[in-house]
Amino acid sequence: MTLTIDGQQVTVKKGTNVLEAARTLGVDISAFCYHPGLPVVAQCRQCLVSVEKNPKLQPSCQQTCGEGMVVHTLDAQSTLARKQMLEFTLLNHPIDCPICDKAGECTLQKLYFEHDNADSRVDVKKVEKDKAVDIGPHIVLDQERCILCSRCIRTCDVVAGEHQLEFAHRGDHEVLTTAPGAQLDNPYSLNTVDVCPVGALTAKDFRFTMRAWELEATPSVCNGCATGCNVEIHHKHGRAWRLVPRHNPEVNDYWMCDEGRYTYHDLREQRLAGATVDGLPAGWDRAVSAAGARILAGLKDPSSVGILLSAVCSNEDNFALAKLATGLGITRVLVGAKPPVPARADGRLRVADVNPNLNGVKAISDALALGARVASEPGALDGIKVLVTLGDVLPGIDGARLAEIDVIAISAHERGHVRDAYVSLPAADWAELAGTVTNHRGLVQRMHAAFVAPGQALPGWEAIVRLASATNVKLAWAHPREVFKDMVAVVPAWSALTWARDARPLALRFAGSRG
């Protein structure tokens, strides 16, 4: 289906709307209520365009493309209409951009600069509505800023399947609200904050922490569960400030769950920043040589040495540890995984498996014929005296049994069994490393390093390379790309994969508006 927009010909699939067709040409028609992931309602009238042979202006979000259609977005009639619609939208908007958290990524702010840029012509007092309404456990609503686009209402309907928001009253007294006594508390509620084109809905977690233009964005994958929702880490000053979903039609579309958004807090919890030996701080060299000596001493009885792969660590880290085990002739291979949470599974994005990479560990174990057993199985740890562990997940082990094992832990966090480790080596956490994880459908997805790991921490695979040189195993990787290359050569299902170029953080001030 071919049509002409502003003199440029474009061919699109049947059923595409004019707004999307224009965007493929780089013609960005302004819009508030239209969102590609939501049903079209055409109520903001901000995307009006002229269609030849049509006497009235058409909302381009609702107008499907027709063969031979000629559309004008820059003619005097539709430009004036959009400018006037914007003025109408701004009538009762408080224009409190300096204290509004959306400033810098606000569609209304962006369109005002692009289309209108004129002083207010209204001499009457603006309608006053409720501010800072506690609308749910995660979200604050400012009814004055709301421009009644209904994106949030549709988001709750479509993404969470719960109709929790609605408009009340009429005319300029119309407000967004929940049902009396009810809250906006569905597990996907924070998506409404992302889609909000203004600062009406703000996240309590992010509110008043950072301005949008100060942040930098790095693409990554949520490590909250096995779905592996694509996210952007928004970070500054070497720490993450929020996670927002990144569009991927194969995994999470435009959305992610509230629980996943809070996982970034863990990046600053109980971090292991320096290597320790026997509970005391040590440099990398001493810690690695102590660990190597203990492993080599333990290998006099090969059945007493084991490794623990981790379902919360990347494919590269797990593959590196598995290669170390095969190089040393270690046959006791375990997997540390968090127990499933069946209540999470809702048939949408949340699944019961809360490990980001259990599938990847399984694939590596199968490819290398390691016969990995889940560590919480009864008898899995019997007879083990030295255990090289990746990650901090080792459920179902009692303290007395742990005291008998010399643990060599490669972990980002100092908790669980890592506290009692003989040697602990600090590792980078998921937001600090370049690597891949495999989601519950077997899709291998790439994580990018947003900022550097704290203290002396190194990526897990690099710690394992050091451990290998201390135990006379030849592992000569200098970049995660090289680990990845060796890994996909071994795992049959991944043989077609290639290493994506490392993404650099993008300053959000250059990224335009969100929502």
Next chain:
Amino acid sequence: MSSSHDHADDSEHEGPLVLAVSDRHPRVRTIQVVRPEAQDTTYLAATAKGFGITLKHFAKNLFLPLKKLSGRANAGAPVEERFRNDIETVQYPEEKVTYPERFRGLHRLTLRDDGSTRCVACMCCPTVCPAHCITIIPEESGDTSIEKRPAIFEIDELRCVVCGLCVEACPCDAIRMDTGEHAKPVEDRARAIETRETMLARGVRSIATQGGEGPNWRATAPDTKTDVNR
């Protein structure tokens, strides 16, 4: 020969007197050398004259009143400029020169009528600051009409380049550099950091209307058609 003769004639006006010119090499010449007399080579007269000038200045600066400088205590004394000495030195800190009205000095934060800071922690000043010397950590104010205020507001005066962009960027007239004081020398870098409290202590109530003039701003605004300054 004639051409070289002309050349010698030209040089007579400015250079030394040429007595003879070589035939083979016209640039090789015999010139008359004028040597100074003995009384000139001792420089006695010039030295005495120099001492005289120095003594004149010494006497002038010792006995005449101080040069007129703005901010000087005796600057207003009824003495003509030519009967004043030449000393520019200001005996700081006993004596201080008043800075011009638009001098950009130490920062201060202006106050609301209730004495709290006008700053709403919008982050415009740390964003625009070219020296990255402003640190603001916002917090919720509890007042829904203000919402935000700075929990921490620090300016590192050592790093500040005194450009005044923070004042330009402020939408609330909350930060100013009109104190007329410059950053004081410190013995410890930490003491050069101005905090919210020290800047509020210097603060004044701003006469700007908080949140703008409101919908009736035209009633009080100057006429844009007749006011040439707008």
